[in-house]
Amino acid sequence: MKTLSIIMPTYNRPDTIKQVLESLDNQTIPRKDYEVIVVDDGSNYDVKNYIKKFNVKYFRQNNSGPSKARNLGVKEATGKYIAFIGDDTILNKNWVEEHLKTHEEKGPNIAVLGFTPWHKKLAVNKFMKYLAPNGPQFNYSAIKNINNCGFDFFWTSNLSLERKWFTKNKFDEDFPWAAYEDLELSYRLHKKGLRIVYNKNAVVNHYHEYNPEKYFKKQDTMAKAAIIFYKKHPELKRFLIDNNKITPTQLVLRNVLSIMPKFGFMQILFWKLQRRYYFTKALKSL
Numbered sequence: 694m695k696t697l698s699i700i701m702p703t704y705n706r707p708d709t710i711k712q713v714l715e716s717l718d719n720q721t722i723p724r725k726d727y728e729v730i731v732v733d734d735g736s737n738y739d740v741k742n743y744i745k746k747f748n749v750k751y752f753r754q755n756n757s758g759p760s761k762a763r764n765l766g767v768k769e770a771t772g773k774y775i776a777f778i779g780d781d782t783i784l785n786k787n788w789v790e791e792h793l794k795t796h797e798e799k800g801p802n803i804a805v806l807g808f809t810p811w812h813k814k815l816a817v818n819k820f821m822k823y824l825a826p827n828g829p830q831f832n833y834s835a836i837k838n839i840n841n842c843g844f845d846f847f848w849t850s851n852l853s854l855e856r857k858w859f860t861k862n863k864f865d866e867d868f869p870w871a872a873y874e875d876l877e878l879s880y881r882l883h884k885k886g887l888r889i890v891y892n893k894n895a896v897v898n899h900y901h902e903y904n905p906e907k908y909f910k911k912q913d914t915m916a917k918a919a920i921i922f923y924k925k926h927p928e929l930k931r932f933l934i935d936n937n938k939i940t941p942t943q944l945v946l947r948n949v950l951s952i953m954p955k956f957g958f959m960q961i962l963f964w965k966l967q968r969r970y971y972f973t974k975a976l977k978s979l
Contacts, residue, residue, distance in 0.1 A: 698772030702762035807895030847879030872918035916975035
């Protein structure tokens, strides 16, 4: 049995997948101690042939989303621990070592969250700096207790936990998108005693460019996923719905800012309101 099973769903990312797998082959921990499972979510190119030089377990499914892909990966995993990464996250050499060290030091019933900065080779624009690592995509500054982060820090771009948690639990396949599917599972595991621990030294580098138009369009998906989540856990209405909707006052401010030159803080404020605006607009259309 391996110590760690690393599961990576992939969908149409030929530009980064080899770099991710190369980083997995260059860890400080011996390769025999961990396995890599690639689940192809119906990509439109021959992923299996494209990555054939790498030592991975490969599985393919029809395009169904990350929940089903991760569940398939977990089913095929043999490790004591399960780790999740993205197909656009390039690992530091000590990534496996840091995850395993944290599990050993902190004991059972934890998930280990690592740090996900932008890759240094990216031309990180102002909008990306707004998104992460202290913004709406990855907000590490919101962590109040690194030994008990809270269920909403279950980010599957850089996360590991004991495989035992999947004996009776799995990602809910009612979520067909990469939106809230990870936090919904986290909430259920949190109620069963899972605690999330943050290790800033377990680093993966996010190699993915974003622009405002693409991000705000995704709020349509986020709204749909939030409704699915809310129907399963109505006690989270404030977290899922209320905290993401734009208020009448905020809407007026957003409309004013939309026609003004924006610099510094005003630009960031506008982006914050834009996210709420598009989320609310999507909710109304459902």
